[in-house]
Structure formats: structure tokens, C-alpha cells
Amino acid sequence: MELQLALDLVNIPEAIELVKEVEEHIDIVEIGTPVVINEGLHAVKAVKKAFPNLKVLADLKIMDAAGYEVMKASEAGADIVTILGTAEDMSIKGAVEEAKKQGKKILVDMIAVKDLAGRAKEVDAMGVDYICVHTGYDLQAVGKNSFEDLQTIKSVVINAKTAIAGGIKLDTLPEVIKVQPDLVIVGGGITGQADIKAAAAKMQQMINQG
Numbered sequence: 026m027e028l029q030l031a032l033d034l035v036n037i038p039e040a041i042e043l044v045k046e047v048e049e050h051i052d053i054v055e056i057g058t059p060v061v062i063n064e065g066l067h068a069v070k071a072v073k074k075a076f077p078n079l080k081v082l083a084d085l086k087i088m089d090a091a092g093y094e095v096m097k098a099s100e101a102g103a104d105i106v107t108i109l110g111t112a113e114d115m116s117i118k119g120a121v122e123e124a125k126k127q128g129k130k131i132l133v134d135m136i137a138v139k140d141l142a143g144r145a146k147e148v149d150a151m152g153v154d155y156i157c158v159h160t161g162y163d164l165q166a167v168g169k170n171s172f173e174d175l176q177t178i179k180s181v182v183i184n185a186k187t188a189i190a191g192g193i194k195l196d197t198l199p200e201v202i203k204v205q206p207d208l209v210i211v212g213g214g215i216t217g218q219a220d221i222k223a224a225a226a227k228m229q230q231m232i233n234q235g
């Protein structure tokens with residue numbers, strides 16, 4: 026199981042400062058969608074340059090023009106790029122094809138997918154690298170989470186790695202670990218804590234104990 030730190034509400038210098046604090050406790054650093062909107066792919070480039078040993082995920086949540094956007098994110102240094110599960114099959118296949126060409130990985134974000142099991146089987150067959158259940162900020166605000174959804178994809182996904190994101194905190198991490206996803210994505214559960222380093226270290230320890 027790997028731990029990904031999601032950075033959503035920071036600028037580039039703040040992102041670099043944050044990662045410096047927790048570098049040894051995470052496997053992947055995510056440049057979140059709001060950061061890409063504010064800073065562009067420069068944020069991916071800057072973080073990859075500052076932390077060449079960490080994998081960087083560009084959370085582009087691609088919906089169209091997938092091959093082109095995967096190419097641009099790859100050129101900026103992203104190791105993993107996200108596309109939405111609700112995108113057209115042709116877009117997802119285009120993303121996979123370009124990622125393979127660039128030696129990169131594709132994570133499919135299943136946010137807002139209605140037939141989760143059915144779509145997970147379909148995208149799994151398209152050769153994506155990760156399938157991620159995700160409760161976004163707007164549904165977190167009304168008390169939703171993705172713990173059951175994780176069990177759903179774990180029961181149907183054969184080839185891809187499974188991942189979970191959305192509001193995971195120290196107290197809910199054990200519930201996630203029980204289902205054994207390959208990747209746990211945490212934003213506010215680390216960045217919103219008074220002691221960021223301690224939160225990341227504790228999460229890493231819990232994940233390693235599995």
C-alpha cells in the first residue's frame with residue numbers, strides 16, 4: 026500500500042515547503058486540480074524538480090483531449106496523470122496509449138460514476154493503471170465517504186491497482202486499510218493537521234503495518 030499526499034489549497038512555494046516536511050513519509054505527491062488551475066503545469070514541474078525521488082501525480086481530471094493533456098503533463102514531469110471515469114472510452118484509451126508512449130501511468134478517478142462496478146470493469150479492461158474511488162469536497166460536505174465504494178471496486182477490478190480518496194483522516198484510515206487498496210490518497214487529513222509531519226508519519230506507519 027502506498028501513501029499519496031494531495032496538495033489542493035496551496036501555491037508552488039507552499040507546496041514545496043509542505044513536501045519538505047513530509048517527504049520521507051509519502052510515496053507520491055499530488056498536484057491537486059485547484060493548484061493546476063491556479064498555477065498550471067508549472068506546479069508539476071517545480072515539485073518534480075525539487076523532489077526528483079518522489080512520484081508526482083498531476084490531478085488534471087481529464088475529460089477530453091486526453092492524449093494531448095497526458096503528453097503535456099508528462100513533459101512537465103508527472104509520473105501519473107488522472108482522467109475521469111465518466112470520460113468517453115475513446116478518451117480513456119487515448120490517455121492510456123499516450124501514457125504508455127511516455128512511460129507514465131493513468132489513474133481513473135471514479136468521482137460521480139453512477140454504475141461503479143460496471144464502469145470499473147470497463148476501464149479496467151482498457152489497461153489503466155489505477156482505479157480510484159473518490160468522494161469529492163462537495164459530497165464530503167454532506168457526510169459522504171467512499172469506504173463501501175472501495176469494497177465494490179476491489180471485488181471487480183482484476184488488472185489495475187485500486188485507490189481511494191476523499192476526506193480520509195487518521196481516525197478513518199483503519200477502515201480503509203482493512204479493505205487493502207493499493208493506494209491511499211490523503212489531503213486535508215495531513216495538511217489540515219497542526220503537526221503535518223507527525224500526521225504523515227503516523228499514517229505511513231499504519232499503512233506499513235497494513
Ligand SMILES: O=C([C@H](O)CO)[C@H](O)[C@H](O)COP(=O)(O)O
Binds near residue numbers: 055058059084210212
Ligand atoms: O481530488 C481532490 C478534490 O477533488 C479537490 O481537488 C482531493 O485531492 C482529494 O479529495 C483528496 O483530498 P482530501 O479530501 O482533502 O483528503
